[in-house]
Amino acid sequence: MDSSQIVDDTTAAVELRALSKQFGGVRANADVNLRVERGTIHGVIGENGAGKSTAMKILYGIYRPDAGEIFVGGKKCVWASPSDAIAMGIGMVHQHFMLAGPYSALDNILLGAEPVRWGFIERKKARERLESLARQYGLPVEWDRPVEQLPVGIQQRIEILKLLYRHSNILILDEPTSVLTPQETSDLFANLKKLRDEGKTIVIITHKLKEVMSFTDRVTVFRAGKVTGEVETSRTNPQELANLMVGRKVVLSIDVPPARPRPETAIEVQGLSLAGPSGSRHKLSDVSFSVKRGEIVGVAGVEGNGQSELLQALLHPRESRCRTAGPVRYLANDVTVWDAAKIRDLGVAVIPEDRQSEGLLLERPVSENFLLGLQRSDAFSRAGFLRLRNLEKTATLAVEEYDVRPRGLMNTAGQLSGGNQQKLIVAREFQRQPQVLIAAQPTRGVDVGAIEFIHNRIVRARDEGAGVLLVSSELDEILTLADRILVLYEGRVVAEFQRADVSERELGLKMGGG
Amino acid sequence: MLAQLLASTLRVSTPLIFAALGGMFSERAGVVNIALEGMMLLGAFGAAVGTLVTHSPWLGSACGMGAGILLAALYGLFAIRLRANQIVAGTAINMLALGLTPFLCKILYDVTGSTPPIPIDQRFRTAPLYLSWVLVLVCWVWMKRTPSGLWISFAGEHPEALNAAGIRVNRVRWLAVLISGALAGMGGASLSIFLSSSFSRNMTAGRGFMALAALIFGKWKPVPTAIACLLFGFAEAVQIRLQGVSLLGSKPIPVQFIQILPYLVTILVLAGFVGHSRAPKAAGTPFQRE
Ligand SMILES: Nc1ncnc2c1ncn2[C@@H]1O[C@H](COP(=O)(O)OP(=O)(O)O)[C@@H](O)[C@H]1O
Ligand SMILES: [Mg+2]
Numbered sequence: 047m048d049s050s051q052i053v054d055d056t057t058a059a060v061e062l063r064a065l066s067k068q069f070g071g072v073r074a075n076a077d078v079n080l081r082v083e084r085g086t087i088h089g090v091i092g093e094n095g096a097g098k099s100t101a102m103k104i105l106y107g108i109y110r111p112d113a114g115e116i117f118v119g120g121k122k123c124v125w126a127s128p129s130d131a132i133a134m135g136i137g138m139v140h141q142h143f144m145l146a147g148p149y150s151a152l153d154n155i156l157l158g159a160e161p162v163r164w165g166f167i168e169r170k171k172a173r174e175r176l177e178s179l180a181r182q183y184g185l186p187v188e189w190d191r192p193v194e195q196l197p198v199g200i201q202q203r204i205e206i207l208k209l210l211y212r213h214s215n216i217l218i219l220d221e222p223t224s225v226l227t228p229q230e231t232s233d234l235f236a237n238l239k240k241l242r243d244e245g246k247t248i249v250i251i252t253h254k255l256k257e258v259m260s261f262t263d264r265v266t267v268f269r270a271g272k273v274t275g276e277v278e279t280s281r282t283n284p285q286e287l288a289n290l291m292v293g294r295k296v297v298l299s300i301d302v303p304p305a306r307p308r309p310e311t312a313i314e315v316q317g318l319s320l321a322g323p324s325g326s327r328h329k330l331s332d333v334s335f336s337v338k339r340g341e342i343v344g345v346a347g348v349e350g351n352g353q354s355e356l357l358q359a360l361l362h363p364r365e366s367r368c369r370t371a372g373p374v375r376y377l378a379n380d381v382t383v384w385d386a387a388k389i390r391d392l393g394v395a396v397i398p399e400d401r402q403s404e405g406l407l408l409e410r411p412v413s414e415n416f417l418l419g420l421q422r423s424d425a426f427s428r429a430g431f432l433r434l435r436n437l438e439k440t441a442t443l444a445v446e447e448y449d450v451r452p453r454g455l456m457n458t459a460g461q462l463s464g465g466n467q468q469k470l471i472v473a474r475e476f477q478r479q480p481q482v483l484i485a486a487q488p489t490r491g492v493d494v495g496a497i498e499f500i501h502n503r504i505v506r507a508r509d510e511g512a513g514v515l516l517v518s519s520e521l522d523e524i525l526t527l528a529d530r531i532l533v534l535y536e537g538r539v540v541a542e543f544q545r546a547d548v549s550e551r552e553l554g555l556k557m558g559g560g
Numbered sequence: 561m562l563a564q565l566l567a568s569t570l571r572v573s574t575p576l577i578f579a580a581l582g583g584m585f586s587e588r589a590g591v592v593n594i595a596l597e598g599m600m601l602l603g604a605f606g607a608a609v610g611t612l613v614t615h616s617p618w619l620g621s622a623c624g625m626g627a628g629i630l631l632a633a634l635y636g637l638f639a640i641r642l643r644a645n646q647i648v649a650g651t652a653i654n655m656l657a658l659g660l661t662p663f664l665c666k667i668l669y670d671v672t673g674s675t676p677p678i679p680i681d682q683r684f685r686t687a688p689l690y691l692s693w694v695l696v697l698v699c700w701v702w703m704k705r706t707p708s709g710l711w712i713s714f715a716g717e718h719p720e721a722l723n724a725a726g727i728r729v730n731r732v733r734w735l736a737v738l739i740s741g742a743l744a745g746m747g748g749a750s751l752s753i754f755l756s757s758s759f760s761r762n763m764t765a766g767r768g769f770m771a772l773a774a775l776i777f778g779k780w781k782p783v784p785t786a787i788a789c790l791l792f793g794f795a796e797a798v799q800i801r802l803q804g805v806s807l808l809g810s811k812p813i814p815v816q817f818i819q820i821l822p823y824l825v826t827i828l829v830l831a832g833f834v835g836h837s838r839a840p841k842a843a844g845t846p847f848q849r850e
Contacts (some may be wrong), residue, residue, distance in 0.1 A: 069850070108723065110850065127726065128724055131726075138724070144725070146717040146721055149717065157710060157711075157722065158726045159725070165706055167706065208725075
């Protein structure tokens with residue numbers, strides 16, 4: 047063997063030195079230094095918009111850095127495009143999956159690395175290799191199905207198989223767990239550990255401190271485009287990491303005083319059933335519950351057990367297709383045949399499950415997004431014309447109060463990071479002074495500092511008399527906020543608890559159908 | 561008579577098939593191509609001039625394709641390189657071709673209406689017809705079985721994914737747009753040196769747009785698109801057949817009404833099917849690396 051091939055073990059797998067990147071006026075990365083040792087799982091954490099994805103996209107060759115250097119295996123590298131990074135063994139699973147929906151899983155994996163004979167793609171050969179990889183790592187996939195028909199968990203598998211197929215040695219995963227159930231998350235980490243033990247280097251971006259603490263070897267913390275710390279996981283604790291992320295002391299779990307429910311009912315649902323596609327089980331079966339004003343009712347459950355269907359039935363009772371039974375009442379009005387606008391005018395605020403498609407117009411400015419749904423209100427419209435000055439004044443205040451960054455009202459909503467998009471939605475919905483609040487995954491993809499803020503706002507809405515329905519797949523969130531907890535499993539409410547009477551373990555069991 | 565009608569359908573569909581396949585490359589790669597009309601027109605002119613000069617329809621159609629490629633390169637410069645709005649840039653290209661052809665005609669032949677006639681022995685008899693159907697199959701295999709076909713599909717459906725897979729999106733788009741220019745040029749050539757005997761002013765008369773309609777109707781896939789072209793070709797063949805035919809023994813139907821037929825079919829088809837057809841997701845969106 048050629049001795050020059052043996053690489054010195056002390057060189058880092060990857061090193062970023064003094065990396066800077068600016069988008070327009072936004073400094074996404076400023077003087078970022080990061081060192082990832084070989085054969086480790088390296089966590090990268092930071093609030094939303096802290097610049098984690100940007101740094102990793104630079105490392106993968108998607109963005110060109112304004113300044114700074116990249117070293118891979120001790121060698122200085124300059125990427126003209128991702129293909130150069132791929133050639134050096136780097137692979138990345140993006141936060142928003144890089145999959146074309148109408149094309150098969152197989153084609154999505156092959157793309158750019160097609161085995162070719164006589165100018166034609168040899169799909170059979172690729173499939174054989176993929177099947178053996180899938181067996182080796184326990185990642186089965188239906189190769190010929192269009193990826194848009196596959197659940198997100200499987201889509202992520204496809205993304206990971208892409209990297210394995212390309213023999214990547216350095217795997218970057220950008221917020222891989224935000225779309226996974228607890229079970230899928232632990233499977234993922236089991237696989238990542240296996241890959242690490244085979245000598246691969248793994249960089250994982252997350253905002254969940256728990257995951258960082260239990261699965262990583264080292265952690266780098268980002269804040270506002272800069273690295274604020276790099277520590278060994280075994281020598282730190284969640285509190286220290288949270289402080290590094292936010293730059294001030296954060297209260298990791300807020301203390302929620304007990305509710306004082308009022309007698310009036312905010313939301314009431316009786317015997318709600320929703321037929322699934324013919325032949326399959328019902329999506330919702332005989333769901334009944336009520337939420338009083340002044341209390342928070344949490345709906346716990348692993349994703350995909352009817353939460354989305356329940357939300358659709360509550361928000362668009364008229365349209366919920368295949369609906370078989372059950373009225374929906376808000377504040378003592380039967381709204382079963384109402385349209386969404388009329389329901390919202392009752393004082394119903396909604397933090398939707400999918401903020402990008404249901405909550406925002408990504409191509410429109412922040413100010414217009416702030417107006418969405420409020421455009422007919424007296425505050426913002428008079429005689430058919432918008433009161434733009436009022437809008438600007440109110441939106442400016444709201445953006446300030448809810449700390450939407452950057453502050454400019456003319457940025458499009460799509461330019462904001464996920465956490466800031468969520469803050470914008472929250473700001474808008476609380477502008478209604480809601481009597482009923484339906485909050486679905488209100489802190490998904492949101493950083494620690496903003497979680498605390500949003501949680502406090504929800505509790506304040508409750509104390510001001512709103513009835514709150516909180517749908518969340520984060521157990522911690524439910525246990526922190528909810529006064530009563532319903533567990534949804536396979537479209538049924540299988541248990542109801544008072545928060546004080548239930549442990550996390552007990553809830554987890556019920557969520558699994560136990 | 562039916563056989564005649566079918567033969568005529570196949571003949572008049574030929575330019576549509578070339579142009580529609582050209583449109584397929586560009587749109588599947590994410591570049592909306594309403595400039596097809598202009599590329600066809602300049603192609604028709606180029607082919608006529610080329611044939612008049614070289615006395616060979618093959619060299620003539622090569623000139624037509626070259627003219628199409630030239631215009632496609634100009635379109636690519638705006639649509640890909642400068643990231644202009646593709647509808648606006650495409651419209652500009654069409655207007656350019658519409659104005660440029662009579663102008664060049666005037667310079668070369670001192671008339672603006674049409675080029676001198678091409679002798680019958682220097683024109684195509686059937687070659688473009690067969691060629692177009694061979695091309696349908698080639699495109700089908702190309703898109704389905706080759707790496708570049710896959711790249712073109714991803715460039716139009718999810719360019720970021722293609723970029724992340726290490727392929728330069730805009731290079732793929734350039735390739736697709738230039739191919740589309742060549743094919744639209746060939747479509748024009750089959751108008752001027754196959755279906756007729758010279759180039760005449762605005763002789764495409766909306767066929768580029770009809771090809772686009774066929775593309776939508778055919779869901780951006782080669783074989784269904786070609787079949788859609790046959791449908792439009794049939795409407796045109798019927799139209800030609802009906803000219804001069806009198807209804808109920810009275811006066812002939814005014815030719816202006818009959819000539820509406822292919823356009824009417826186009827509108828009806830689009831109105832009925834455009835909703836069921838899903839365009840490549842990134843069609844019309846320029847790609848930029850940061
Ligand atoms: N392509 C882009 N264009 C403009 N601004 C961007 C772009 N990508 C990221 N940004 C901005 O850069 C900052 C850092 O973003 P990002 O790296 O995605 O953060 P993180 O991944 O830590 O949440 C944010 O303010 C974001 O809005
Ligand atoms: Mg990110």
